[in-house]
Amino acid sequence: MSSGGSTIKGRGLCNNNNGGGTAGTKCGRWNPTVEQVKLLTDLFKAGLRTPSTDQIQKISMELSFYGKIESKNVFYWFQNHKARERQKRRRISTVDFDHRQDTDLSRPHRDNIRRRHQSPPKDIFEVCNVEEKVIETLQLFPLSKVERVRANFTAASHNEYTREQAYTTAFSTFSTCGAEMEHPPLDLRLSFL
Amino acid sequence: MSSGGSTIKGRGLCNNNNGGGTAGTKCGRWNPTVEQVKLLTDLFKAGLRTPSTDQIQKISMELSFYGKIESKNVFYWFQNHKARERQKRRRISTVDFDHRQDTDLSRPHRDNIRRRHQSPPKDIFEVCNVEEKVIETLQLFPLSKVERVRANFTAASHNEYTREQAYTTAFSTFSTCGAEMEHPPLDLRLSFL
DNA sequence: GCAAATTAATGATTTATTCAAG
DNA sequence: CTTGAATAAATCATTAATTTGC
Numbered sequence: 001m002s003s004g005g006s007t008i009k010g011r012g013l014c015n016n017n018n019g020g021g022t023a024g025t026k027c028g029r030w031n032p033t034v035e036q037v038k039l040l041t042d043l044f045k046a047g048l049r050t051p052s053t054d055q056i057q058k059i060s061m062e063l064s065f066y067g068k069i070e071s072k073n074v075f076y077w078f079q080n081h082k083a084r085e086r087q088k089r090r091r092i093s094t095v096d097f098d099h100r101q102d103t104d105l106s107r108p109h110r111d112n113i114r115r116r117h118q119s120p121p122k123d124i125f126e127v128c129n130v131e132e133k134v135i136e137t138l139q140l141f142p143l144s145k146v147e148r149v150r151a152n153f154t155a156a157s158h159n160e161y162t163r164e165q166a167y168t169t170a171f172s173t174f175s176t177c178g179a180e181m182e183h184p185p186l187d188l189r190l191s192f193l
Numbered sequence: 194m195s196s197g198g199s200t201i202k203g204r205g206l207c208n209n210n211n212g213g214g215t216a217g218t219k220c221g222r223w224n225p226t227v228e229q230v231k232l233l234t235d236l237f238k239a240g241l242r243t244p245s246t247d248q249i250q251k252i253s254m255e256l257s258f259y260g261k262i263e264s265k266n267v268f269y270w271f272q273n274h275k276a277r278e279r280q281k282r283r284r285i286s287t288v289d290f291d292h293r294q295d296t297d298l299s300r301p302h303r304d305n306i307r308r309r310h311q312s313p314p315k316d317i318f319e320v321c322n323v324e325e326k327v328i329e330t331l332q333l334f335p336l337s338k339v340e341r342v343r344a345n346f347t348a349a350s351h352n353e354y355t356r357e358q359a360y361t362t363a364f365s366t367f368s369t370c371g372a373e374m375e376h377p378p379l380d381l382r383l384s385f386l
Numbered sequence: 387g388c389a390a391a392t393t394a395a396t397g398a399t400t401t402a403t404t405c406a407a408g
Numbered sequence: 409c410t411t412g413a414a415t416a417a418a419t420c421a422t423t424a425a426t427t428t429g430c
Contacts, residue, residue, distance in 0.1 A: 029397050029422060050415080076398060083416065084396080222407060222412050243400095269413060276401075277411080392427070399420070407412080 030073040035066040040077055049082050051075070223266040228259040233270055242275055244268075 032040075039062065043051075051059060051074065060071045225233070232255065236244075244252060244267065253264045 031397090031423070073397080077396095079416080080396065080398085083418095086416090224408075224412090266412075270411095272401090273411065273413085276403095279401095388430090390428090390430105392425100394425070395423085397420105397422075399418100401416100401418075403414105403416080405412105405414080408410090 030069060032063075032069070032073070032077075033067040036063045036069060039063060039066075040074070040081070044078070044081055044085075049078065051078055223262060224260075225256075225262070225266070225270075226260040229256045229262065232256060232259075233267070233274070237271070237274055237278075242271065244271055 040059070043059065048055070056071050056074045060069055060074045063069045063074070233252070236252065241248070249264050249267045253262055253267045256262045256267070
């Protein structure tokens with residue numbers, strides 16, 4: 001009977017300031033806010049599948065404004081979302097249909113072999129590569145706007161709505177691109193990171 | 194066409210000070226020295242299967258004395274070695290031989306429910322509660338000895354340590370929300386924060 | 387209306403598979 | 409051929425929805 005003894009989830013409290021309000025929230029697991037999910041989803045729709053370390057960092061930073069978040073959450077989110085989208089697709093079509101739908105920019109198609117192995121090795125300590133991302137598509141993503149907006153709110157409101165609106169506004173241009181489109185515009189959107 | 198755009202493995206050169214000597218070594222992949230392998234193997238033989246973050250850190254530090262190494266290398270090594278040993282076993286005996294040989298202290302017995310789930314990847318930002326890990330498996334291994342030895346060399350130590358320390362520091366706060374720790378590859382990637 | 391019980395979603399880990407460097 | 413590195417699949421575990429009985 002689960003005697004294991006080991007306390008599995010020593011879930012304690014942590015200063016989980018979700019915007020400066022309530023403290024002492026459970027450390028259980030990340031519980032994304034709607035804004036966070038929205039942004040992540042948008043990025044996914046835009047074609048981002050396996051964010052690099054830098055990307056994860058930036059995303060995490062952005063999202064941290066909307067609520068508590070860690071880098072790992074972003075990483076996991078993409079892992080899961082990607083996997084489950086694929087799963088969903090598979091379920092729909094029993095046939096082993098090769099949906100090349102991934103639209104993963106960071107994935108190199110290998111001719112002979114099927115795609116495998118992808119994201120850059122994110123090294124923590126050593127910066128092996130200095131591969132500059134040439135693509136500067138980021139311009140498409142008005143993150144700067146968000147940043148700007150955020151500045152306005154830094155002190156005051158942790159009002160969810162306000163933030164959401166700001167966010168929405170900021171991303172309005174973006175939403176036109178990836179909204180419901182089945183095929184994201186690949187290239188360059190993600191390189192903003 | 195692997196041209197996909199973003200270069201996946203931007204492997205360049207890095208100041209791979211292998212003890213302070215040669216710089217500009219390829220960052221290709223970790224090439225363990227015999228001492229390193231020996232120590233790892235010994236640890237494995239001693240029953241260490243899934244080292245915790247702290248363990249990895251210590252091991253990494255130790256091994257860094259014998260040559261360049263990163264935490265992730267240690268992590269991967271155990272992953273691979275564990276997997277391949279199992280594979281080997283399976284191949285030998287078709288029967289599903291109980292590989293209880295693990296002697297993995299950090300693994301909770303699966304009673305009713307299998308409780309795996311181990312370490313929460315660490316993040317620098319949030320510190321979950323501090324549930325100290327009860328397992329002190331490391332005691333089994335004479336790391337202290339090596340550590341002592343290394344102490345003599347600390348002075349001349351490479352900058353690698355600095356980084357490692359930063360890393361360590363970052364992780365120190367990461368406590369175990371869960372009883373056990375394991376530690377996902379990701380944390381390595383994300384820990385750069 | 388509400389809270390315990392149940393189910394559905396999904397966050398977090400582990401394991402298996404694969405690629406490629408040496 | 410060996411094995412480090414990395415991802416994707418499978419799995420576990422927890423939280424939110426929801427159902428249900430009162």
